[in-house]
Amino acid sequence: MGKQATEMLKGILEGVVLAILSRRPAYGYDITARLRAQGFSDIAEGTVYALLVRIEQRGLVDVEKVPSEKGPPRKVYTLNGRGQEYLDEFWRTWALLTERLERLHDAGTDDDTEGEG
Amino acid sequence: MGKQATEMLKGILEGVVLAILSRRPAYGYDITARLRAQGFSDIAEGTVYALLVRIEQRGLVDVEKVPSEKGPPRKVYTLNGRGQEYLDEFWRTWALLTERLERLHDAGTDDDTEGEG
DNA sequence: CTCACTACTCAGTGTTACTATCTACCAGTA
DNA sequence: TACTGGTAGATAGTAACACTGAGTAGTGAG
Numbered sequence: 287m288g289k290q291a292t293e294m295l296k297g298i299l300e301g302v303v304l305a306i307l308s309r310r311p312a313y314g315y316d317i318t319a320r321l322r323a324q325g326f327s328d329i330a331e332g333t334v335y336a337l338l339v340r341i342e343q344r345g346l347v348d349v350e351k352v353p354s355e356k357g358p359p360r361k362v363y364t365l366n367g368r369g370q371e372y373l374d375e376f377w378r379t380w381a382l383l384t385e386r387l388e389r390l391h392d393a394g395t396d397d398d399t400e401g402e403g
Numbered sequence: 404m405g406k407q408a409t410e411m412l413k414g415i416l417e418g419v420v421l422a423i424l425s426r427r428p429a430y431g432y433d434i435t436a437r438l439r440a441q442g443f444s445d446i447a448e449g450t451v452y453a454l455l456v457r458i459e460q461r462g463l464v465d466v467e468k469v470p471s472e473k474g475p476p477r478k479v480y481t482l483n484g485r486g487q488e489y490l491d492e493f494w495r496t497w498a499l500l501t502e503r504l505e506r507l508h509d510a511g512t513d514d515d516t517e518g519e520g
Numbered sequence: 521c522t523c524a525c526t527a528c529t530c531a532g533t534g535t536t537a538c539t540a541t542c543t544a545c546c547a548g549t550a
Numbered sequence: 551t552a553c554t555g556g557t558a559g560a561t562a563g564t565a566a567c568a569c570t571g572a573g574t575a576g577t578g579a580g
Contacts, residue, residue, distance in 0.1 A: 290496045293414025293566065296536050297407060298500070305507050315558050325503045333537050335559060340536090357545050357557035377508060379407045383415070384501055386442045390422045391494060410535065413567050432527050450568050452528060457567090474526035474576050522580085529574075536567085543560075549553080 291328070301376035302326065303337055304365060307347060308373055313360035314338055338363060346372050408445070418493035419443065420454055421482060424464060425490055430477035431455055455480060463489050 306312065306320050318334045338361075341347050346369035350362045365373065423429065423437050435451045455478075458464050463486035467479045482490065 288492065288496075289566085290414060290418075290493055291500070292537060293417075294496060294500055296413040296567075297410025298504070299537075300410075301407075302504070302507060305511050308511055313558080324507060325499075330538055330540095331559085332539070332541095332561085336537080336561085339560085354545085354558070356547085358543090358559065359545090360558065375405065376407055379405075379411060380504060382442075383408070383411055387415070387419070387497065390419060390441060394422050394425055406535085409568060413536075416568075430527080445569095447569055447571095448528090449530085449570075449572095453530090453568080456529090471527075472577080475528065475574090476576090477527070524577100524579085526577080527575080530572085531570105532572105533570080534568090537565090539562105539564080541561085541563105543558100545557080546555100548555090550551105 295326075295329075298380075299326075299329070299333070300337060300341065301373065301380065303334070304341065304346065304369055304373045304376065307363055307365040308370065311362050311364040313352075313362045315360070317363075341369070344372075345369075412443075412446075415497075416443075416446070416450070417454060417458065418490065418497065420451070421458065421463065421486055421490040421493065424480055424482040425487065428479050428481040430469075430479045432477070434480075458486070461485075461489075 302321065302324070303317060306317060306324070312320065314331075314335050317338070318329065318331050321329045321334070338347075342349055342363070346366065347363040348366050350364070352360045352362050354360050419438070419441070420434060423434060423441070429437065431448075431452050434455070435446065435448050438446050438451065455464075459466055459480070463483065464480040465483050467481070469477045469479050471477050
C-alpha cells in the first residue's frame, strides 16, 4: 500500500467504522480487529482511537464503559440515530462518487466520448 | 453537498484530474470546467491550481506554456509515463477500496453474515 | 477607464490519517 | 518482586490535502 490509499481513506474510514458499528456495538480494540478482517489491514490503532473520539464528540455514537476480563475497561460504542443518519448520507455520497469515477474510468479505457457544451 | 464529500475527495481528486489529463492535455481553467462537467461541480478553482502544482512537482505531468487569445498564457499539462503509472495505481487502489466498501455495504443492508473468528 | 471573462498564484485554515509514545490491567514466568 | 506479552485506551506531533478569499494579469466590449 502506498500513500494513495492513505489519502483515499480520508473521509472514508469514518464511514467504514460507522458501518461496522451499525452491525453491532463494538469497542476500539475490537473495531481495529474488524477493520483488518474487512481488508483494511494497515490501519494503525492510534488512528482508530482518534476517529472514535471524533465521532463521539459529534454525537454520532453512544458510549458505555464495560469492565473487561483481560485489561482495562472497554469503551463500547453504539451507533445512535444521528450516527445512522450520518451513515446513510455517507453511503449516498459514496454512491455518487463511485458513479462519477466509474464514468471517468470507462471514458478513459475507451478513448474519447463527451459532449460538454 | 456536505463536509463528507470534501473529505472523500482527498486523494481522489488527484486521480480524477490525472484521468482527465489521460484523455487529452488540458490547462487549469479548462480542467476546472471539465471537472464540473463530470459532476464535480463544487471544486474551487484554487483547489485545482494547487493540485496541478503538486502533480507537476512530482513529475507526473509535462508542462508547456501556450499563448492564449483571451487572456494570459495557458499552462498546458500533459500526462507523462510516470503520471500514467501513478494513474494506473490509482485505479487499482480505487478498485480495492470499492470492493471492500461494497462488501461492507452489503453486509450492512443485510443484517449479519460473517465468519471471522 | 470600467466591466466581464479568461487564466494563474498565494497565504491562511480545518480536517484527516500516520507515527511514536505513554498509561493501565491481567496472566505467565523466574 | 520483577520481567514479558497481550489487551485496552489516550495523546502530541507530523504530513497531506481541499477550501476560502484575495490578488495579479491579459483581452475585448461599452
